[in-house]
Amino acid sequence: MRISVVGCGYLGAVHAASLASLGHDVVGVDVDEDKVVSLTAARAPFFEPDLPDLLGQELASGRLSFTTDVSQVRGARVHFVCVGTPQKQGEYAADLRYVDAAIESLLPHLSPGDVVVGKSTVPVGTALRLAARVREAQPEAHLVWNPEFLREGHAVQDTLHPDRLVYGLDPAADDVPERVLDEVYASLLGDGTPKVVTDFATAELVKVAANSFLATKISFINAMAELCEATGGDVTVLADAIGHDARIGRSFLNAGLGFGGGCLPKDIRAFMARAGELGVDQALSFLREVDSINMRRRVRMVDLAREVCGGSVVGRNVAVLGAAFKPDSDDTRDSPALNVAMQMHLQGAHVVVTDPRAVENARRTAPELKYAATVEEAVQEADVVVLLTEWREYRELDPRALGEHVAHRRVLDGRNALDPTVWRDAGWAYRALGRP
Ligand code: UDX
Numbered sequence: 001m002r003i004s005v006v007g008c009g010y011l012g013a014v015h016a017a018s019l020a021s022l023g024h025d026v027v028g029v030d031v032d033e034d035k036v037v038s039l040t041a042a043r044a045p046f047f048e049p050d051l052p053d054l055l056g057q058e059l060a061s062g063r064l065s066f067t068t069d070v071s072q073v074r075g076a077r078v079h080f081v082c083v084g085t086p087q088k089q090g091e092y093a094a095d096l097r098y099v100d101a102a103i104e105s106l107l108p109h110l111s112p113g114d115v116v117v118g119k120s121t122v123p124v125g126t127a128l129r130l131a132a133r134v135r136e137a138q139p140e141a142h143l144v145w146n147p148e149f150l151r152e153g154h155a156v157q158d159t160l161h162p163d164r165l166v167y168g169l170d171p172a173a174d175d176v177p178e179r180v181l182d183e184v185y186a187s188l189l190g191d192g193t194p195k196v197v198t199d200f201a202t203a204e205l206v207k208v209a210a211n212s213f214l215a216t217k218i219s220f221i222n223a224m225a226e227l228c229e230a231t232g233g234d235v236t237v238l239a240d241a242i243g244h245d246a247r248i249g250r251s252f253l254n255a256g257l258g259f260g261g262g263c264l265p266k267d268i269r270a271f272m273a274r275a276g277e278l279g280v281d282q283a284l285s286f287l288r289e290v291d292s293i294n295m296r297r298r299v300r301m302v303d304l305a306r307e308v309c310g311g312s313v314v315g316r317n318v319a320v321l322g323a324a325f326k327p328d329s330d331d332t333r334d335s336p337a338l339n340v341a342m343q344m345h346l347q348g349a350h351v352v353v354t355d356p357r358a359v360e361n362a363r364r365t366a367p368e369l370k371y372a373a374t375v376e377e378a379v380q381e382a383d384v385v386v387l388l389t390e391w392r393e394y395r396e397l398d399p400r401a402l403g404e405h406v407a408h409r410r411v412l413d414g415r416n417a418l419d420p421t422v423w424r425d426a427g428w429a430y431r432a433l434g435r436p
Contacts, residue, residue, distance in 0.1 A: 001025070001183060004073035005080045006102045008035055008066060010155070010262070011119060011148055012082030013044060014051060016066075018159040019080075020058035022187050028066040029073060039066045047330035047357045050156040070105045078184055079106055080117045082148075087266040094123055094270035103130055112140035115180045119148045121207050121267055123274040127200035131170050142177040144169060145200050147207035152261065153328030164194045168203020211267040212287060217252040218259050219293040225255040225434025226296075235434030236416050255434045256415040257301060257336040257388060258294040260325035265291070265334045297433060298336055301386070301414050302343045304431055308384055308410050314348035317407065319382035321375060322389025322415075324358035332361040337388035340414070342366055344386075354378035356391050376405055384410040390417035399426035 001024050005016040008030040016028035030036050038045050042056040058064035065072075073079055083098040099120050106116060116134050118127055122145075131143040145168030150158035165188065167181055178197060182189060189195060196206070225235040235255040243250025259265065268287045275284040302313075309316045318341075325335040332338050338353075345351045345368060353362060354372045363371055372378035375394070379385055379402060387394055395417045403409050403426060411423055413432040423430045 001078065002076045003027075003078045003080065003184065004029060004076040004106075005082055006030075006070070006073070006106060007081065007083035007098070007120075008032075008039055009082070009084055010046060010048075010152065011084075011150065012080070013039055013055075014048065014150065014155040014159055015080060015082055015119065015148070017051065017054045017058050017064060018156060019184070020061065020064035021054060021160070022185075024063065024184065026058075026064050027072050027076065028064070029068070029070050030066065031068060033068050036066045036068050047328075048155050049153065049328060054156055071109055073106060074109050074111075077113070078115045078117060078180060079110075080119055080146075081106075082119050084262075085120050085122055085266075085270070086262075087269055092269040092273040094121075094266070094273075096122065096126065099126070099130075103133060107134070107137035110134070110138040110141045112138065113176065114138065114141040115177045116141060116143045117181065118143065118145045121147065121211075121263070121270075122204055123270060124201050124204040124208070124278075125274075127168060127170075127204055131172075131200070142170065142173050144177045144181055145203040146181065147203060149207070149210060152331055153326065160188070161191075162188065162193055164196055165189070166196045166198065166203050166206050168198055168200045171199060208267055208271045211264055212271055212284075212290075214252050215259055215264045215268050215294070216286070216290050218254075218264075219290040221253045221255045222258055222297050222434070223293050226293075226300075228434045228436075229300075232436050233434075234436060254416065256297070256390075256413075256417075257340065257433070258297040260334040260336045260339075261329075261331060262325075262333040265294070298339050298343070300433060301340045301388075301412070302347070304412055304433070305344055305349070305384060305386060306347070308412065308429065308431055312348075313344050316349050316383040317381050318344050318349045318351045319375075319379040319385045319406075320344075320351055320353040321355075321378065321385065321387045321394045322358075322391060323353050323355035323362035324389050324391075327389055327391045330355075330357040330361055332358050332365045335362075335365075335389075337414075338362055338366050338369075340386070340388055341369055345369055352378045352382075355389065356393060358389075375402070379405045382406045383408050384412060386412045386414060387417060388414045390415035399423045399428055403427060 008028040044051045085094040088095045127145040228235040239253040322337045409428040
């Protein structure tokens with residue numbers, strides 16, 4: 001099937017390449033010429049394992065192409081809208097200008113029977129409005145809402161092996177859009193991927209509800225970490241113990257610096273803003289608490305650094321391991337690691353940050369900080385080493401070898417990723433969030 005994907009950022013680039021690998025003929029459209037040039041050369045504009053190989057393979061097959069010319073969507077039966085919905089400047093609400101622009105750019109090129117598929121995370125009610133817009137321009141075209149649940153660092157795997165497919169359908173439409181989408185995802189459905197067919201509102205809500213639940217799980221365990229800090233308990237043992245209960249489950253109970261990135265923080269805020277508009281803000285007032293528990297962890301991390309440095313970080317050499325919001329990503333959007341590094345810098349510390357992949361993005365986001373290419377370079381004469389993103393290479397560091405470079409063997413584990421016994425045996429003063 002010929003398919004267009006409008007918006008070739010994180011979601012769109014992965015989606016376009018993945019659909020091509022399912023055998024479809026896919027054209028990706030983006031307004032950013034640099035991005036199109038880069039993708040056409042099989043270079044992903046961001047770090048995502050498996051994507052460069054997939055791009056190379058699908059471009060070579062002739063099934064995948066990228067362009068800035070939106071008229072190239074003509075002839076495609078299905079048009080995926082994969083643009084971003086960032087947080088509005090100074091507000092909680094989502095900024096829908098890219099979604100609106102993408103839909104408007106598609107409208108002149110739609111043919112009867114075409115299906116426009118929204119994948120972006122939007123405030124509930126958006127699909128209904130956009131469906132009317134699509135019908136107005138091409139009465140025989142349809143809109144479907146089909147949210148995406150991929151995680152950065154696992155994006156290709158999550159797209160080709162999703163936990164579920166959700167179709168939000170227009171009650172005014174016949175069964176054509178569902179059949180067309182079934183055809184797009186035939187091989188995933190054939191593999192047994194569960195399909196949930198519902199209305200627009202439910203489909204839009206599924207996405208934000210899922211992200212809210214995940215954020216709540218993380219903040220719940222981080223609230224327990226606060227209790228552990230006040231009582232001498234160990235939050236990692238607590239998480240293991242409650243996680244054995246199948247009703248609770250162990251995943252997303254890793255206590256530490258909390259959540260960041262381009263999705264969870266802005267999605268829960270946009271959800272609260274939308275609930276306010278709908279007059280049901282009380283229903284989501286708990287998310288305000290989820291957000292503040294999350295932000296408090298960052299402050300606590302800085303307090304801990306001050307504490308181990310004898311009450312102040314002024315003039316202290318602080319080596320920060322990690323800048324990305326999570327491992328296996330070069331994304332520094334709302335990164336807890338960079339936020340903590342920045343706070344320490346503002347309090348007068350000499351901060352040197354390193355990260356296996358995210359230094360370039362970090363430099364753009366926080367140009368005030370100093371960066372090092374390697375851990376050894378970052379920890380030279382450090383008064384304290386602070387682990388803020390749990391990359392595998394940091395989890396596997398040899399504390400004895402590292403100890404040779406530092407001024408003081410003090411380590412703060414912001415992600416509960418290191419083995420305290422191993423580090424203490426190597427002569428380090430080890431401190432972590434939520435652990436004695
Ligand atoms: C998330 C959702 O998982 C995904 O389904 C959705 O489509 C987009 O948002 P992503 O932002 O890529 O994906 O990252 P995720 O792996 O969910 O991690 C989010 C943040 O939570 C990271 O900062 C991570 O470090 C943090 N986290 C995660 C914890 O602090 N503890 C955990 O137990 C899990």
